[in-house]
Amino acid sequence: MINKVLVANRGEIAVRVMRSCRELGIRSVAVFSEADRSSYHVRYADEAYCIGPAPSSQSYLNMEAIINVAKECGSDAIHPGYGFLSENAKFSSRCEEEDIIFIGPSAYAISTMGDKITARKTMMAAGVSVVPGTMEAINSEEEALRIIGEIGLPVMIKASAGGGGKGMRMVKDNDSIKSSLRAARSEAKSSFGDDSVYIEKYIESPHHIEFQILADKHGNTIHLFERECSVQRRHQKVVEETPSPIMTDKIRNEMGAQAVAAARAVNYYGAGTIEFIVDDNLNYYFLEMNTRLQVEHPITERVVGVDLVKEQIRIANGDVLTLKQSELRQNGHAIECRIYAEDPENNFMPSPGKIRHITEPLGLGIRHDGYVYEGYEIPMFYDPMISKLIVWAGTRDEAIARMRRALLAYKITGVKTSIPFLERIMLAPDFVNAKYNTHFIENNIDFLLSKDTCNMQCEDVAIMTAFIHYLDELKKVEPSRPSGLRGNLWKEYGRRRSVLRI
Numbered sequence: 001m002i003n004k005v006l007v008a009n010r011g012e013i014a015v016r017v018m019r020s021c022r023e024l025g026i027r028s029v030a031v032f033s034e035a036d037r038s039s040y041h042v043r044y045a046d047e048a049y050c051i052g053p054a055p056s057s058q059s060y061l062n063m064e065a066i067i068n069v070a071k072e073c074g075s076d077a078i079h080p081g082y083g084f085l086s087e088n089a090k091f092s093s094r095c096e097e098e099d100i101i102f103i104g105p106s107a108y109a110i111s112t113m114g115d116k117i118t119a120r121k122t123m124m125a126a127g128v129s130v131v132p133g134t135m136e137a138i139n140s141e142e143e144a145l146r147i148i149g150e151i152g153l154p155v156m157i158k159a160s161a162g163g164g165g166k167g168m169r170m171v172k173d174n175d176s177i178k179s180s181l182r183a184a185r186s187e188a189k190s191s192f193g194d195d196s197v198y199i200e201k202y203i204e205s206p207h208h209i210e211f212q213i214l215a216d217k218h219g220n221t222i223h224l225f226e227r228e229c230s231v232q233r234r235h236q237k238v239v240e241e242t243p244s245p246i247m248t249d250k251i252r253n254e255m256g257a258q259a260v261a262a263a264r265a266v267n268y269y270g271a272g273t274i275e276f277i278v279d280d281n282l283n284y285y286f287l288e289m290n291t292r293l294q295v296e297h298p299i300t301e302r303v304v305g306v307d308l309v310k311e312q313i314r315i316a317n318g319d320v321l322t323l324k325q326s327e328l329r330q331n332g333h334a335i336e337c338r339i340y341a342e343d344p345e346n347n348f349m350p351s352p353g354k355i356r357h358i359t360e361p362l363g364l365g366i367r368h369d370g371y372v373y374e375g376y377e378i379p380m381f382y383d384p385m386i387s388k389l390i391v392w393a394g395t396r397d398e399a400i401a402r403m404r405r406a407l408l409a410y411k412i413t414g415v416k417t418s419i420p421f422l423e424r425i426m427l428a429p430d431f432v433n434a435k436y437n438t439h440f441i442e443n444n445i446d447f448l449l450s451k452d453t454c455n456m457q458c459e460d461v462a463i464m465t466a467f468i469h470y471l472d473e474l475k476k477v478e479p480s481r482p483s484g485l486r487g488n489l490w491k492e493y494g495r496r497r498s499v500l501r502i
């Protein structure tokens with residue numbers, strides 16, 4: 001039985017994992033870098049150990065330091081969260097060697113899916129629909145030209161060791177094939193130390209739709225339906241929702257069955273995600289598999305009614321899945337907004353610094369997974385995500401209205417945040433009418449960067465208060481000055497115009 005879990009991560013996901021541990025009566029162990037001594041995950045855990053300096057290469061990526069802590073404090077298992085060591089096959093096998101349970105898939109599944117050419121071949125053999133393209137790595141320019149001649153332009157040249165958008169080149173015309181091939185190769189070599197590339201037909205304006213799967217160590221594999229993740233900026237997801245507004249029951253069942261087949265093909269166990277790209281005609285193609293818990297897992301948890309972290313722990317413990325595919329349903333609609341400490345007005349520059357004030361949204365249908373608190377200083381060394389705001393409602397329209405209400409109530413000062421940008425997404429006609437694909441943000445950027453009807457932050461309210469006080473002072477000097485609009489001004493600016501209008 002797992003009695004103690006070391007969480008090899010930081011921030012919101014470390015806290016998220018520890019919460020499920022606590023409900024299961026499992027002790028949790030935090031590890032932290034020198035920059036994270038005051039992080040909430042350190043406070044929340046039952047025990048906490050420093051594993052090295054701030055740069056993640058010397059702390060959260062230091063396998064041996066983490067394994068040493070696990071052995072010294074008697075942890076039976078390690079949960080890697082997402083990012084850092086979560087998709088590192090070596091770490092999965094190192095844990096096994098040390099008799100520590102890795103709460104995640106086997107090294108074999110991680111490395112098979114991590115190499116995109118091998119993953120494509122394995123998926124084709126399993127009858128999963130993949131993007132038309134090459135079976136093997138491209139060996140020469142002549143071979144590339146011949147293959148592109150067969151599948152036709154435009155194409156994507158992708159690094160086999162890549163994924164998540166790294167090491168990709170789109171090719172539109174014959175003249176740029178050779179230079180794009182060379183550029184993709186050298187980028188792949190310098191980023192991953194592996195210059196293997198492959199070619200796929202370019203799918204125009206796709207949707208990014210992914211399926212959550214769970215599999216136990218006894219051969220039982222299920223899917224927990226899809227997440228629509230097309231609202232992205234530079235391969236960073238910004239908003240996710242489930243169900244996907246473009247999905248039909250027929251396609252959902254087909255894709256779900258393919259997701260299960262994909263997982264089975266690598267003897268998968270644990271929680272995983274099969275990513276597809278889907279075109280406007282609902283043709284769908286396997287892109288890659290993420291062999292970890294995803295940032296956006298809470299929307300699936302809410303709509304399907306499953307605690308994915310508890311399931312991961314039970315699977316790691318060797319338990320048989322008790323969830324049955326035939327009993328799973330999607331209930332209502334969930335949306336997640338990722339809140340980043342960044343400045344949308346300044347090209348989304350990270351905005352690290354001290355949180356001076358935070359008021360988190362509350363009320364029916366709201367979940368807030370975060371880790372920051374008043375006085376906490378967001379370090380500059382890691383991802384600037386502050387929290388995830390998740391809402392649930394019976395229908396998509398109600399969920400959007402609830403997300404607007406939640407974003408309006410969410411106040412953070414001290415750092416710039418993406419909250420006003422997210423409010424604009426919830427007002428954008430293309431989003432509201434579910435007419436969006438992966439180009440949504442670039443296609444709507446002017447609308448999204450306008451702050452009209454957005455959450456007025458506390459500093460602005462303070463300025464208005466001072467201004468109204470100043471008008472009062474003026475009135476003492478000039479008693480004849482009209483003042484009838486002052487109360488309305490307060491409402492207009494203090495509460496926000498949008499509340500009064502929509």
Ligand code: MV4
Nearest residue numbers: 131156163164165200201202203208232287438
């Ligand atoms: C593609 C594609 C079009 N055609 N592959 C980007 C991230 C990586 N997982 C794969 N990506 C893409 N691969 C073919 N053959 C378009 C993208 C893509 C994309 C995919 C999912 C979500 C957002 C995206 C944004 C730009 C491009």
